[in-house]
Amino acid sequence: MSRLHVGLAACGLAVLGVLAFAVAATATAQDVVKSPTMDTIKKRGELVCGTDTGIPGYSYQDSKGEWLGLDVDLCRGIADALFGSPAKVKFVGTTSKVRFSVLQAGEIDLLVRNSELTFVRNTQLGLDEPAINFYAAQTFMVRKSLNVAHAKDLNGATICLLSGSTLETNIADFNRANNVKINTLLFDRPEEAFAAADAGRCDGYTDDGGSVAAARSTMKKPGDWMFVPETIGGLQPIGPYVRQGDVAWSRLVKWVHYAMLEGELLGVTKANVDQVKASTKDPETRRFLGLEGDFGKLLGVDNDWAYRIIKDIGNYGEAYDATFGEKGLGLPRGMNNLFSNGGLHVTISWH
Amino acid sequence: MAVALLLGWIATTSSRRHQSFGFGFLAEDTNFDIPFRLIPWAVGDTYARALLVCLLNTLLVSAMSIVAATLLGLLIGIMRLSTNWLVRNIALGFIELVRNTPQLVQIIFWYVAVLQTLPGPGQSIPLGGGALLNIRGIYLPSFIANDLANRVWPLAFVLLLAIPIVWRVQLRGFPVRMKSLLLLLPAMPLFAAGIDHTDWPVLHGFNITGGIQVVPELVAVWAGLSIYAAAFIAEIVRAAILSVHKGQREAALSLGLRPWQVLSKIILPQALRVMVPPTTSQYLNIIKGSSLGAAVAYPELVAIFAGTVLLQTARETETLAILMVVFLSINLIVSALMNWYNRHVTLLGG
Numbered sequence: 001m002s003r004l005h006v007g008l009a010a011c012g013l014a015v016l017g018v019l020a021f022a023v024a025a026t027a028t029a030q031d032v033v034k035s036p037t038m039d040t041i042k043k044r045g046e047l048v049c050g051t052d053t054g055i056p057g058y059s060y061q062d063s064k065g066e067w068l069g070l071d072v073d074l075c076r077g078i079a080d081a082l083f084g085s086p087a088k089v090k091f092v093g094t095t096s097k098v099r100f101s102v103l104q105a106g107e108i109d110l111l112v113r114n115s116e117l118t119f120v121r122n123t124q125l126g127l128d129e130p131a132i133n134f135y136a137a138q139t140f141m142v143r144k145s146l147n148v149a150h151a152k153d154l155n156g157a158t159i160c161l162l163s164g165s166t167l168e169t170n171i172a173d174f175n176r177a178n179n180v181k182i183n184t185l186l187f188d189r190p191e192e193a194f195a196a197a198d199a200g201r202c203d204g205y206t207d208d209g210g211s212v213a214a215a216r217s218t219m220k221k222p223g224d225w226m227f228v229p230e231t232i233g234g235l236q237p238i239g240p241y242v243r244q245g246d247v248a249w250s251r252l253v254k255w256v257h258y259a260m261l262e263g264e265l266l267g268v269t270k271a272n273v274d275q276v277k278a279s280t281k282d283p284e285t286r287r288f289l290g291l292e293g294d295f296g297k298l299l300g301v302d303n304d305w306a307y308r309i310i311k312d313i314g315n316y317g318e319a320y321d322a323t324f325g326e327k328g329l330g331l332p333r334g335m336n337n338l339f340s341n342g343g344l345h346v347t348i349s350w351h
Numbered sequence: 352m353a354v355a356l357l358l359g360w361i362a363t364t365s366s367r368r369h370q371s372f373g374f375g376f377l378a379e380d381t382n383f384d385i386p387f388r389l390i391p392w393a394v395g396d397t398y399a400r401a402l403l404v405c406l407l408n409t410l411l412v413s414a415m416s417i418v419a420a421t422l423l424g425l426l427i428g429i430m431r432l433s434t435n436w437l438v439r440n441i442a443l444g445f446i447e448l449v450r451n452t453p454q455l456v457q458i459i460f461w462y463v464a465v466l467q468t469l470p471g472p473g474q475s476i477p478l479g480g481g482a483l484l485n486i487r488g489i490y491l492p493s494f495i496a497n498d499l500a501n502r503v504w505p506l507a508f509v510l511l512l513a514i515p516i517v518w519r520v521q522l523r524g525f526p527v528r529m530k531s532l533l534l535l536l537p538a539m540p541l542f543a544a545g546i547d548h549t550d551w552p553v554l555h556g557f558n559i560t561g562g563i564q565v566v567p568e569l570v571a572v573w574a575g576l577s578i579y580a581a582a583f584i585a586e587i588v589r590a591a592i593l594s595v596h597k598g599q600r601e602a603a604l605s606l607g608l609r610p611w612q613v614l615s616k617i618i619l620p621q622a623l624r625v626m627v628p629p630t631t632s633q634y635l636n637i638i639k640g641s642s643l644g645a646a647v648a649y650p651e652l653v654a655i656f657a658g659t660v661l662l663q664t665a666r667e668t669e670t671l672a673i674l675m676v677v678f679l680s681i682n683l684i685v686s687a688l689m690n691w692y693n694r695h696v697t698l699l700g701g
Contacts, residue, residue: 100665121665157556165662168382168384169383169663185386186655195463201567
């Protein structure tokens, strides 16, 4: 008898212990969502997002002053998750020189400015790189009449580019590795660089693939220009930056990006999201749209956040098509496809 | 006190930015090219050498602009006081147009609207003597030195330098003047002896190769800086000439001097004293304005140091501090020289 009692008591204690642990774990999960950055944003009533001053594809303003672009869509997605409205964002155009200083100084909440993710920026500058929203590689754009088939054929040519980036280093490395001499002409602003390329001061223009597509759209005769198929300098993963030290904030940025990818993987689009939400029986889709689970609370937002992003902005594929793709600059999706279509964008499961 | 505060502030901000303040990076190797330079440069040289290369580019365009702005300003200033209605009003129109539009816009205008209308390398315009002109610049034939050049070229250079000195020497009571140009006679064969062959600019692949290339970026910045400053200098010249008492002019004319002699011997030497101090500040403006070269891809200090170097080293405070110290030093030296010259002309004037 006494043994049974002891056994029961032990079992009871164990159950209590597990319960206590579970309660503690839940409490911890909610504590982690304490984020000074998110508190500041909520208090202010809008997100302050640092973007480019204007580059087609990534972030630019239309004739009505409305911000558009793939980077802009990520900012809008974050605002939508936090406030339930993609309009509660203030966009701050930053130049390539000041972008990281502005972020470090706290003038913007995050930087989504077609910035390559690098080792030094993560370590020396003390910034977090929560996601990769665009894959690019340094691409050359030259006049078709020059008959350039490979990057090496550019030996002796002069290329216009913007100063203050990894582009110069890549060309210097390429020259040394291949014993060629591609000359560079460094501009401070894209306007003069485009004009110089268009006038023939340079034989071509170089930047990451997305920016070169944007540059081509500004040429007098875009059809006269071609992209050299070979890229240099390896893959350039491009993505958002946040200050280190606010894990919950960094996590929200990361998951807004992954929500847009997940939406595409699950086949949820701006057009069908309401219908899918009403009828779906797929557990992953139900968790994604907030019908099951507490995925919003774990991020510090409400449970409809991912549904709203798809409803207001669309999934990643839709955002790409509108900016870089068919409805935008006409840049083939290539590496920016989902892994399931042979691209590099990988999703993370919703469980 | 202020300096201590500034240093303290830099120390706190740099620690907030995960960085220590220091200039050690100047000894590190670079990994970028500088498209236009006066001294040899290769990818992999140190940041300190990049600083020197860019400093020379800044000094080159500043010196060229100071000379051109002075000559052009003097000419326009004198034209402004001409008795001829057309000449006077052309000068007035020039001054008002140039003085009242932004300098950056003017530089971009020269670069984009003027120089970029030139034909491509394939359709270069021959300028005679083997020189070519196209959208990528002016290409001049250059002389490649032979083994003798090390010895004979310095001699030729010394002879050239001697000309203005010999010009002023008095031989048996007579000034040498024009006869000093006879020094050119030995200088030219000495120079020719050092030439191995001439390097002619020719079209090769994408670009013209061979010879010396004067890039359009340099020309655009040069034109932009000197024309802008010339408009201000012209007004200084006009004011200075008007400040000379009209009795001086009348007296000179009544002595039978020709108008040109009145100007060059009587008016300008007296006006010079008034001109020098305000012109000094125009020179300082030219030097500072050279930083606008960054807009048209001229690789001067600001373009490379506040651009490429700043981004590649992520050392904002240090690179900007270097730039400020360098510009401050150049300008203090130039104003010291001009002050010395000012005292010189003041003393001569009595």
